Amino acid sequence: MKYALYLGCTVQAEQYAYEASVRQVLPRLGVELVEMEGASCCGFPAFSSISSLGWHYLSARNLAIAGSLGLDVLPLCNGCHLSFTETQHALEKDPHLRQFVDQKLAQEGLNYSEGVRPIHMIELLHDIIGADRIEEAVERPLEGLKLASHPGCHAIRPSEMQRPDDPEDPTKLDDLARALGATTMDYPEKTDCCGSLLSTASGRTTLSIAGEKLKAVRDHGFDGLFTTCPYCFKMFDGRQRAIGATIGDRSLEVPVFYYTQLLGLAMGVEPEKLGLELNMSPVDGIVKRITGGSN
Amino acid sequence: METSIDEREVELITLMLQRAVSEMSAEACEQCGVCPSACPVARHMETFNPRRMIAKISLGQIEELLKSPEIWTCTSCLKCKERCPENISPYDVILVLRNLAVRAGYPYPEGYDDFVKNVLDSGMAQQPQAVRTRGRQRRDRESLGLPPAQRPRDMEAFSEILGGIVKAGRSA
Numbered sequence: 001m002k003y004a005l006y007l008g009c010t011v012q013a014e015q016y017a018y019e020a021s022v023r024q025v026l027p028r029l030g031v032e033l034v035e036m037e038g039a040s041c042c043g044f045p046a047f048s049s050i051s052s053l054g055w056h057y058l059s060a061r062n063l064a065i066a067g068s069l070g071l072d073v074l075p076l077c078n079g080c081h082l083s084f085t086e087t088q089h090a091l092e093k094d095p096h097l098r099q100f101v102d103q104k105l106a107q108e109g110l111n112y113s114e115g116v117r118p119i120h121m122i123e124l125l126h127d128i129i130g131a132d133r134i135e136e137a138v139e140r141p142l143e144g145l146k147l148a149s150h151p152g153c154h155a156i157r158p159s160e161m162q163r164p165d166d167p168e169d170p171t172k173l174d175d176l177a178r179a180l181g182a183t184t185m186d187y188p189e190k191t192d193c194c195g196s197l198l199s200t201a202s203g204r205t206t207l208s209i210a211g212e213k214l215k216a217v218r219d220h221g222f223d224g225l226f227t228t229c230p231y232c233f234k235m236f237d238g239r240q241r242a243i244g245a246t247i248g249d250r251s252l253e254v255p256v257f258y259y260t261q262l263l264g265l266a267m268g269v270e271p272e273k274l275g276l277e278l279n280m281s282p283v284d285g286i287v288k289r290i291t292g293g294s295n
Numbered sequence: 296m297e298t299s300i301d302e303r304e305v306e307l308i309t310l311m312l313q314r315a316v317s318e319m320s321a322e323a324c325e326q327c328g329v330c331p332s333a334c335p336v337a338r339h340m341e342t343f344n345p346r347r348m349i350a351k352i353s354l355g356q357i358e359e360l361l362k363s364p365e366i367w368t369c370t371s372c373l374k375c376k377e378r379c380p381e382n383i384s385p386y387d388v389i390l391v392l393r394n395l396a397v398r399a400g401y402p403y404p405e406g407y408d409d410f411v412k413n414v415l416d417s418g419m420a421q422q423p424q425a426v427r428t429r430g431r432q433r434r435d436r437e438s439l440g441l442p443p444a445q446r447p448r449d450m451e452a453f454s455e456i457l458g459g460i461v462k463a464g465r466s467a
Contacts, residue, residue, distance in 0.1 A: 009420040013424055020440075035442060035445070037448070039418075040447050041419050049403075050393060050407050051397070052390070054461050094311070104460065157376065192372075193370050197369075198368060200407065205336065209336070
């Protein structure tokens, strides 16, 4: 298993805990990650809104770079993964667009390659590596932890764009958490949005939408929330205090993790190597429980 | 940087938008209300309602929508598209309206231009920054042992190509 690692803007610029934990856990599961030299933004969400041509050019450009390495691409963000898939469809459907993109890419010496498959992290972990193999790698089971999975919108919708899990009843992240020894439970707000992409237009509404979900997670009695999307993580973890202030709930204290951080902890990787000091939500209690306080 | 506007790009954008508008198929909408009931924004903002938007399109009130701030308040959650029994996608309609509004020179939230400018300047929407740990210590890519950030090899060429595409077909 060898993939071109596409970090995307948010992970490369600030969501270091995701990148660090991915780089720790995937090689231990037999995945080789190849750097994508020359990569750029995927174009989502700004270009898709104001220059759809620019958007498809940007996504195609990254697919071309992965193609030049002869590899399928592993984007670390739900938005980038959907963006790549949408561009592939658009280029397939529209020969004029394809011709245009080809011509622009040629100016940088790049060739679009149709055969590059965008691989989603949930797909890689669940369908390719498999929950069984992950379970075998567990040294410190997450026993007694009840966790809420958050796939994030673009991991499950729109289903016509080959998402890695079901649009209305996603279960793969739950399977993956159970493989680590944790308990999961379905909850009505599971497929709800984190609100992130509204922050440009209305910061307050964004925080209120995120607040509904976090509050529900707490009220259902979960010990914490986990995801594989950096946009969603940044919202629920990094902005949790602002969310609490906006919805008038000061006691909102939901530990938020990247799945790859939990996987690393369960595999026995030291918390520092998983970027766990960078989570802004109160994760210390759970980390100590898993590591037995020994770190 | 001066970038020339290629007539062919303008044509292509026009073609894509025309096709997208013809695919809007707003007349198939039965106004059933599934989309606003699924929409996280409609719950919080009275001004935003995907069903009403589709109705306005079928009534030919596109210009009114292009001018309205509401087309910029979608979170892109895609529940409307997923759940519509008539396979209409308010989400895709909104994306087309946004593209049309920008071409027509109507106002849109400032953040979009910042995003585009960052990509034109550096290849990415954000520059790698130092972050704080819970214990308020400073960390960056290097101190965390992460490899150097990626960016286009030839930034000048990249930004000229992309800048040209973004400018093509804009009214001002």
